[in-house]
Amino acid sequence: MVRPERRTVRDLRRGNRAVLLRALYFAGPTSRHELTALTGLSAATVSNVTGDLLADDIIVEAGLVDSDGGRPRVLLRVNPTYGFAIGVDVGETHVRVELFDLDMNELAKSEFALRPGAHDVDVVVRHVLSGIDAVVADSGVPPSKVLGVGVGVPGIVERGPEAMIHAQTFGWDSVPLGTLLRAGTPFPLHIDNGAKTMGQAEMWFGAGRGSRHAVIALIGSGVGASIIADGMTYRGANSSAGEWGHTKIAIGGRSCRCGGRGCLEAYIGAEAVLERAGIDVDTSTEQAAFAELVTSGSPVVDETVEYLGAGLANLINLFNPERIVVGGWAGLLLGQHLLTTIKQRAAENCLTQPYSTASIVLGRLGPDAVALGAATLVVDEFLLSTTSSSVSREPAVS
Numbered sequence: 152m153v154r155p156e157r158r159t160v161r162d163l164r165r166g167n168r169a170v171l172l173r174a175l176y177f178a179g180p181t182s183r184h185e186l187t188a189l190t191g192l193s194a195a196t197v198s199n200v201t202g203d204l205l206a207d208d209i210i211v212e213a214g215l216v217d218s219d220g221g222r223p224r225v226l227l228r229v230n231p232t233y234g235f236a237i238g239v240d241v242g243e244t245h246v247r248v249e250l251f252d253l254d255m256n257e258l259a260k261s262e263f264a265l266r267p268g269a270h271d272v273d274v275v276v277r278h279v280l281s282g283i284d285a286v287v288a289d290s291g292v293p294p295s296k297v298l299g300v301g302v303g304v305p306g307i308v309e310r311g312p313e314a315m316i317h318a319q320t321f322g323w324d325s326v327p328l329g330t331l332l333r334a335g336t337p338f339p340l341h342i343d344n345g346a347k348t349m350g351q352a353e354m355w356f357g358a359g360r361g362s363r364h365a366v367i368a369l370i371g372s373g374v375g376a377s378i379i380a381d382g383m384t385y386r387g388a389n390s391s392a393g394e395w396g397h398t399k400i401a402i403g404g405r406s407c408r409c410g411g412r413g414c415l416e417a418y419i420g421a422e423a424v425l426e427r428a429g430i431d432v433d434t435s436t437e438q439a440a441f442a443e444l445v446t447s448g449s450p451v452v453d454e455t456v457e458y459l460g461a462g463l464a465n466l467i468n469l470f471n472p473e474r475i476v477v478g479g480w481a482g483l484l485l486g487q488h489l490l491t492t493i494k495q496r497a498a499e500n501c502l503t504q505p506y507s508t509a510s511i512v513l514g515r516l517g518p519d520a521v522a523l524g525a526a527t528l529v530v531d532e533f534l535l536s537t538t539s540s541s542v543s544r545e546p547a548v549s
């Protein structure tokens with residue numbers, strides 16, 4: 152049996168390591184001196200732990216910076232090629248697989264088209280697995296350096312080894328995607344809802360950076376949200392939190408793809424907007440038709456902005472975010488042309504005080520950051536769980 156005091160020492164050491172690594176990852180090149188200020192750890196701890204991380208090649212030196220009159224200070228940074236993360240976007244019309252280094256530079260990419268409405272589980276699994284093989288081969292990265300695979304999928308993802316997916320609009324009812332993928336790849340898997348992975352990408356590298364209370368609202372054909380509460384993605388009891396698109400905006404209203412009526416998605420989802428405008432499209436022409444409609448002055452667009460404003464106001468009233476990031480390809484198109492009106496409509500439907508402290512901004516990573524976001528699931532795990540031989544030494548914890 153492990154003695155409690157030993158475990159405590161080890162946990163503390165590992166915790167310090169994670170704190171330092173995370174600070175370095177997000178701050179970029181940083182001196183040991185700055186790290187003590189950033190993390191609140193003592194100079195001795197910073198020195199010990201960075202020494203371990205350097206020895207393990209997890210961090211590297213990144214040049215020198217002048218200190219006031221003293222010796223120049225060495226800058227440290229996370230080693231971008233210590234490991235690699237694969238991100239997968241399972242979307243309505245494609246399966247996209249990308250391989251990144253730890254700086255999130257994309258080193259290889261593989262894409263497979265999905266026929267509209269044809270989301271057969273076996274086909275998707277085959278594409279994901281072939282994509283993983285392809286990006287590892289194309290990048291030349293040794294498989295031993297692949298830290299894991301993150302997968303962003305539509306619908307509700309139950310956490311657990313099976314990663315059970317419930318995606319009504321995709322025709323997936325209790326699909327054990329984790330189990331199916333694990334049979335075909337040796338890499339650790341992290342599966343989450345695509346809106347949540349995209350939300351994490353915007354929080355880490357995009358318009359959400361620096362905020363602790365935020366909502367990333369994604370509008371494409373479907374509508375979803377990622378709610379960040381006190382720096383963490385809010386999941387609810389079974390990870391389904393954030394199904395903003397299926398909150399009701401009209402009693403007995405339009406039919407939604409989920410089978411219900413009056414859902415927000417049935418009013419502001421791109422497919423629904425085009426349908427309301429009487430424009431007949433397929434998935435290949437949907438984005439162009441939507442872009443044209445947004446600038447056409449159509450009353451359907453005014454109405455859409457009204458519904459969107461009410462939907463955003465509901466988010467603000469419920470969650471009191473400091474920032475709402477509007478993203479997704481349709482959200483970005485609406486926002487690029489109509490952000491001022493969207494904000495007005497939100498203000499008209501919102502309590503004054505929470506509205507006054509919330510900013511509504513556009514996503515910065517474009518509409519295709521689901522795979523990048525999925526890869527951040529892998530990096531997140533890496534930053535939390537990195538261990539080394541030194542952790543099991545009898546350390547002097549400062």
Ligand SMILES: [Zn+2]
Nearest residue numbers: 397407409414
């Ligand atoms: Zn619905």
